[in-house]
Amino acid sequence: MIGAIIGGVASIAGGLFGSSAAKKRARAAAKEAKRLQNKLNNLEENRQDIVNPFQDMSAMISNPFANLSVATGAAEMKIEEADISLANTLDTIRSTGASAGGATALAQAALRSKKGVAASIEMQEKQNEDKRAAGEKQKQDALMQEGQRVQQGEAWEFAQREQRQMQELDRTAAMLGASRQAQAQAQSDQTGAMTGMFGSLAGIGGALLANGK
Amino acid sequence: MENKNLFQNLYLKQFNESNAIAYNERFVSGSSDYNFQLLDNAYRDVGRIYAKLKIAIETNNCMSEDCALELTGIKNLEESPQASLDFLSSLIAELGVTEESSFDLNNNYKYTAANSLMNGRPGFSKTDGYQAYLDLLPDGSQQIVFLGPAFETPLVINSAALNALLESDTSLVVSTPDINKDMLRLLTEVGLFAQDMIGENQELTATAKITEEYVMMNTDGSFDYEIIDLGNGKGRNVLKYDLEKIEKKVTPFINAEVAGLMSSEQDVIAAWNVYISKDTSVEEDAQMAQNANAGDTSWIYELDLPLQQDKKVLFEIKYKEYFMNNYLKQFTTNQLPTVKEDAAVFDLAEAKKAKAQKFLDDNDLN
Numbered sequence: 001m002i003g004a005i006i007g008g009v010a011s012i013a014g015g016l017f018g019s020s021a022a023k024k025r026a027r028a029a030a031k032e033a034k035r036l037q038n039k040l041n042n043l044e045e046n047r048q049d050i051v052n053p054f055q056d057m058s059a060m061i062s063n064p065f066a067n068l069s070v071a072t073g074a075a076e077m078k079i080e081e082a083d084i085s086l087a088n089t090l091d092t093i094r095s096t097g098a099s100a101g102g103a104t105a106l107a108q109a110a111l112r113s114k115k116g117v118a119a120s121i122e123m124q125e126k127q128n129e130d131k132r133a134a135g136e137k138q139k140q141d142a143l144m145q146e147g148q149r150v151q152q153g154e155a156w157e158f159a160q161r162e163q164r165q166m167q168e169l170d171r172t173a174a175m176l177g178a179s180r181q182a183q184a185q186a187q188s189d190q191t192g193a194m195t196g197m198f199g200s201l202a203g204i205g206g207a208l209l210a211n212g213k
Numbered sequence: 214m215e216n217k218n219l220f221q222n223l224y225l226k227q228f229n230e231s232n233a234i235a236y237n238e239r240f241v242s243g244s245s246d247y248n249f250q251l252l253d254n255a256y257r258d259v260g261r262i263y264a265k266l267k268i269a270i271e272t273n274n275c276m277s278e279d280c281a282l283e284l285t286g287i288k289n290l291e292e293s294p295q296a297s298l299d300f301l302s303s304l305i306a307e308l309g310v311t312e313e314s315s316f317d318l319n320n321n322y323k324y325t326a327a328n329s330l331m332n333g334r335p336g337f338s339k340t341d342g343y344q345a346y347l348d349l350l351p352d353g354s355q356q357i358v359f360l361g362p363a364f365e366t367p368l369v370i371n372s373a374a375l376n377a378l379l380e381s382d383t384s385l386v387v388s389t390p391d392i393n394k395d396m397l398r399l400l401t402e403v404g405l406f407a408q409d410m411i412g413e414n415q416e417l418t419a420t421a422k423i424t425e426e427y428v429m430m431n432t433d434g435s436f437d438y439e440i441i442d443l444g445n446g447k448g449r450n451v452l453k454y455d456l457e458k459i460e461k462k463v464t465p466f467i468n469a470e471v472a473g474l475m476s477s478e479q480d481v482i483a484a485w486n487v488y489i490s491k492d493t494s495v496e497e498d499a500q501m502a503q504n505a506n507a508g509d510t511s512w513i514y515e516l517d518l519p520l521q522q523d524k525k526v527l528f529e530i531k532y533k534e535y536f537m538n539n540y541l542k543q544f545t546t547n548q549l550p551t552v553k554e555d556a557a558v559f560d561l562a563e564a565k566k567a568k569a570q571k572f573l574d575d576n577d578l579n
Contacts, residue, residue, distance in 0.1 A: 005333055005345075006301065007250035016298060020305035027306070027379070031477060034382065039473030046465055 026186035033179035040175075056153075058146045065135035068128040070121055082113040216511060221322035222311075225329065225363065234335040245338035249330075251357070252297060255347040263290050289353040297347065300355050300372040305331060307375070307385040315389040317483040319511050324386045326363035337361070382477065387514070389483040390474060396540045399470055403463040405544070423544050425551070427462070429453040436550060440564060448561040454545040460537070467536055471529045478520045481528055482512045489531045 006013040089106050234240050266283045269275050275283045308328035310316060330337040330345055337343050343361030350356060354373035370385070378385060401411045410421035429437040429452075438450035474481055490510050517524065550556045572578075 004247045005249045005251065005331060007253035007255075012252065012298070016302050016305060019298070019302040020309065023302055024306040024309060027384075028388070031382065031480075034476045035473040038476040039469045042469040042472035043465070046468065 022186045024186075026183050029179050029183035029186055033176055033183065036175045036179060056146065056150045058143055058150075061139055061142045061146060063132065063135035063139045065128070065131040068131060070124045070128065078117050079114055082110050086110040216319065216513075218320060218322045219318045219511065221363075222316075222318035222320065222325050225322060225325045226316075226318070228336065229329060229334055240335060243340065245335070245340045247333045247338045249339065249345045251301070251345060251347040255297065255349055255355075256294075259290060259293070259349065263287070266290070285353075286351075289351075290349075292353070293349050293355070296353075296372065297349075297355060300357070300375065301347075303375055303379060304357065304370065304385075310384070310386040310388045313388060315391070315483075315487055317387060317389050317486045319482075319486050319513065320386050321514075323359070323364055323368040326361070327359045327368055329363075330359060330361070337363075384479060387477075387479040387483045389487045390480045392484055392488045392535075395470065396536055399466065399536065400540055403466045405459060405462060405541075421544070422548060422551075423454065423459070427455050427459050429455055436552065436555065438550065438555065440561070441547070442561065443558065446561050447558050448564060449558045450550050450555050451546075452548040452550060454548075456545065459541070459545065463536075463541070464533070467533045468529065471532050474532075475525065478518055479514065481520060481525075482514055482517060485528055485531075486511045489528065489535050 003013040006016060086106055086109075228234075266286045270280050270283050270287070273280075277283060308324055308331055311320070311325040311328045326337070327345075330343050341361070343359070343363075345360070346358045348356050348358065350371075352373075354371055356369055356371045359368040375385060397416050400406070400417055401415060405423045405427060406417060406421055407424050410418055412418045431437045436450075437453050439453045440448045441451055442448050474484065512520075512524065520528075
């Protein structure tokens, strides 16, 4: 039946259908390779970012004691109180006609009080300086640790990316390789089918030439 | 608007598959002539033409300067048998798509009729009013012409045009992508299943389950079950899944799958018309195809190519829905607990009582 439709000798019809099936397989394999390539391109373009759990957080490290202030409010109040107390006492001494020696003693007491306040401020400043230095050391230690952690993270991120890329490349190569192999096989089948038809073709060509002479 | 291709293709498909012709007395009582003899007819006068050209060249009686036209004519004729075979085999491969089970009925119905003729199907003989010619054209290309009752107007296909289409990875008749195969493979690629759940055939095993990473847990690390009513006062636990997390995980893979399909927009339309548009499957009876398949929401090859962006977006959305509803859902519903003691059937009333008591205990309400 097929021979009657196509015409020529019988082997042509058989060869044609064999060749068309091979062509169809070759086209399907080529199409599949194209689809896979597009899919993999999309996966590569849109893959999720690798989140580095070791990301640099050194900007968050600071010395909490860097800017400690001295609590001078209380000291100033204490000085003020001493001055008021001195003034009041002097007024009393004057109104009661007490001796000048009492006034001198009072003035010395006031001076002592002020010296005590100054010493307290100095002590606070010293303590703050110590804290600042300790805080700075802690900060440097933390920065050092963070630096090491960040280096670890970079190595991890590199390894992850490398692993992921290798997986995708391997997969791409495997799938595309398979598709192209299928395509090549189908093309080879097609050539085989065509070769089978050449005998028949020679028939047509021979007749053509024979008529031509 | 009436979709002529859909109706005609459906008719031809049913006609070819129904065996109705066996009950046609006129057909049974007469003989049918399938003697189209495409090659014999095409090459009948070729010998004479070839001889004339050859003689003209050899006797220096050419019509054209330096015998250019005659030499070209000789070359075309010498190459034509091979070209005929190439053309016919490509054509048969293309028309063969109309026989695929998932063939999109929105393709041009004339190709279905041409395939029936090329395969000598009952009802498509010369006796039934059909005819086919292969013509060798002066420019070296060839054309095949199909005529007959199913064609209304002749179907003409030129070899150069067909070659150009095939070279540019375009099909005359589009083969619908195997969505079922693609989605079964996609299931193994979306990262929800452990490697040991994938069989040698690269599909999920019968016992495959989504990994526990996507199962809802209580704060104490135990599974957060949903209780289903089995009837007769009995119930059982089933796993609850973090659907939001699952969707987030699978979306990039689905998008990549769609991007792959978009490498051929013809394929996208075929997949849309046959499967995606109305959630249909290829197993549905052909009789239902008219209503069940895309039908009036079909995308038309002649009108909708190249695909507009809104259609691409719509396809991506519906493709995802199709995958989630028809392939992934079975793994997120009615999944029994992996902990043996939690998997047993229990008394619903007792379970409710125990749950209420646990609530009272947890909230210090006793």
